Amino acid sequence: MPATATPVVHIDDDRFRVTEWQFAPGAETGWHRHGHDYVIVPLCDGTLSLDLPEGQKAEAKLTQGVPYSRRVGVEHNVINGSNSQPLAFLEVEVVDDATAHRRRDTMVAMMAAFNARDVDGVMACMAQECAFHASAGAEAEGQRHIGRDAVRRATEAVFSAFPQAAWTEGQHVVAGDTGLSSWRFVGQRADGSAVDVRGCDVFAFSGDLIAVKDSYRKARV
Known part of the structure; x- marks a missing residue:
């Protein structure tokens, strides 16, 4: 059984939810569908692997401090495929x-x-x-x-x-x-x-x- 990524919620109000996701080597989020528009702010450099619907695969390149955004409805499993490097990012969801x-x-x-x-x-x-x-x-x-x-x-x-x-x-x-x-x-x-x-x-x-x-x-x- 793969290790599970650790979520740490920093803000959760009627406008925003800010979650820090911490990935030990090999950890993953599990399959999920995003219910809101969101922004990812990488806290370090690295590469995450993505399992996508219909068996597709992709990678997300992380550059510390360089954000990117995604729309509601994204569905995936996010994995730290590294054998040695922990990874982390902030996920800022626009809950309203x-x-x-x-x-x-x-x-x-x-x-x-x-x-x-x-x-x-x-x-x-x-x-x-x-x-x-x-x-x-x-x-x-x-x-x-x-x-x-x-x-x-x-x-x-x-x-x-x-x-x-x-x-x-x-x-x-x-x-x-x-x-x-x-x-x-x-x-x-x-x-x-x-x-x-x-x-x-x-x-x-x-x-x-x-x-x-x-x-x-x-x-x-």
Whole structure:
């Protein structure tokens, strides 16, 4: 039975987990899949062997103090194949990225629901306590629709006002509890006139769902 690499956790909070992995000669981590984006900071020079899925093999060159990053989903077994040299590195995991990924998925699902004219799909992306601030209205925030019933009616009104509509070129980013979706809106109003503008939605999240959808768009003149 191979020796097991030793993990020493230095930081573990709601944003980061920092683990020092210590490898005696021949030690390995065992098979695992990374659930977060992460950065490796080598604490010494050396070479680690990697067992990869489907029987593949690779090596990771370590240069002391020179970091490298990997994305969520990496699956491997990490081995110190040296017969004499211990190796070590710091693994810095961005543990709040999982929340960001889920929130981005919500933003993608909302745009898809708008393009499908699916009111239920839109509401499935909204939190129980939610609001929609329209891009125009008498108030500084635009017309505010507060509560699920009001948000549903406002969404239905958008679909009625634009019998043909498509939100295209969507880009979605998340920072903490705030999300931003930018898009190009191409459609046709109920009177038959065309509309083609760029805009964005600023989202405030409650958990993985949207508490406030705050819309902005260019006004053509």
